[in-house]
């Protein structure tokens with residue numbers, strides 16, 4: 001009987017050891033932020049400590065470009081709010097892209113990716129830049145071969161996904177995991193909303209203007225995580241005067257959906273960290289926030305897909321004041337700018353998670 005007991009205890013101990021070895025990757029949580037809503041995670045790609053760490057290496061990995069010169073971070077520079085200070089990013093061999101690089105904060109709260117929305121989730125998104133001939137210009141099979149011949153990467157994929165056989169599906173999973181951990185929530189405005197700090201008087205006045213019909217920004221830029229619309233992902237804010245929907249220089253969302261009614265619509269961009277992410281708009285046409293504010297103040301250009309909010313608001317002003325634009329004073333414009341600046345979070349510049357890791 002005693003002997004049987006020993007056997008039982010020993011086998012229970014062996015079983016528990018086995019369980020520990022098979023535990024798999026450790027779940028990774030984003031910071032709890034009281035002024036944010038719950039993020040919507042990809043059910044097919046839960047965040048893990050190992051996966052995020054691997055994605056961090058891959059995001060800065062130049063082996064993913066044809067001539068070993070570019071990584072994701074070459075066009076999403078951490079010091080520029082994970083965006084590119086150049087109007088159009090330069091790909092392998094000096095090819096020039098056609099759109100402004102997008103900043104990458106708080107994308108666990110975002111849906112449909114790219115200015116035109118052609119990627120349904122971040123895994124799909126990460127499939128594009130590697131083979132894109134104006135970006136990293138490397139066929140996926142070669143990218144896979146390069147990483148499969150690297151022992152450190154094999155170990156990290158094994159720890160993250162349980163297999164050392166590296167595929168583009170796993171590479172994009174790890175990249176998508178890392179990108180979701182780029183969270184920004186420490187701007188002066190966040191702290192003010194959470195009751196952790198004050199906002200200067202100009203920014204407070206700008207906050208009022210932004211959220212009333214005086215400047216009327218809140219209709220499209222209102223969610224706490226990204227300052228985008230709570231349900232509408234794409235919009236046309238009236239950048240271009242166009243009669244025929246076929247005449248948009250860049251058809252934007254319409255290029256993806258094939259519906260002319262979507263031509264000229266673009267993903268409503270985040271307003272976080274604007275002090276780091278100039279130039280602005282899908283084609284980087286505005287170099288400064290003053291230029292952006294002057295554009296909105298002068299009123300929208302007409303086109304078939306112009307957002308009804310822009311039209312009704314401009315019409316109302318035309319009827320009331322005999323002018324198409326917002327009619328903001330110099331003081332109003334300065335206050336609005338102070339508010340936009342208060343959405344920038346300087347702590348992202350010193351966060352080690354957002355810097356290049358040690359090379360593998």
Ligand code: HEC
Nearest residue numbers: 071072075089090091099100101102113114115116129135
């Ligand atoms: C050569 C420059 C360049 C490189 C390299 C690059 N990107 Fe981008 N990225 C862009 C540009 C430009 C856009 C907008 C393109 C568009 O909308 O057509 C973009 C858009 C994105 C978006 C969409 C953000 C949103 O809010 O919709 C994500 C995410 C992203 N890139 C991640 C990555 C990752 C991950 C890599 C590496 C695998 C990468 N990028 C490599 C320039 C680049």
Ligand code: HEC
Nearest residue numbers: 215216217220235236237266268269280281282296307309
């Ligand atoms: C009808 C919806 C709508 C309204 C109202 C609106 N915006 Fe926008 N905003 C957009 C869209 C769409 C874009 C992207 C346009 C593009 O690039 O084609 C944008 C872009 C921006 C950008 C550039 C961000 C970047 O990173 O490129 C800033 C800044 C901005 N808006 C601020 C404001 C302010 C300030 C107001 C109020 C004066 C305002 N918006 C009102 C829809 C709107």
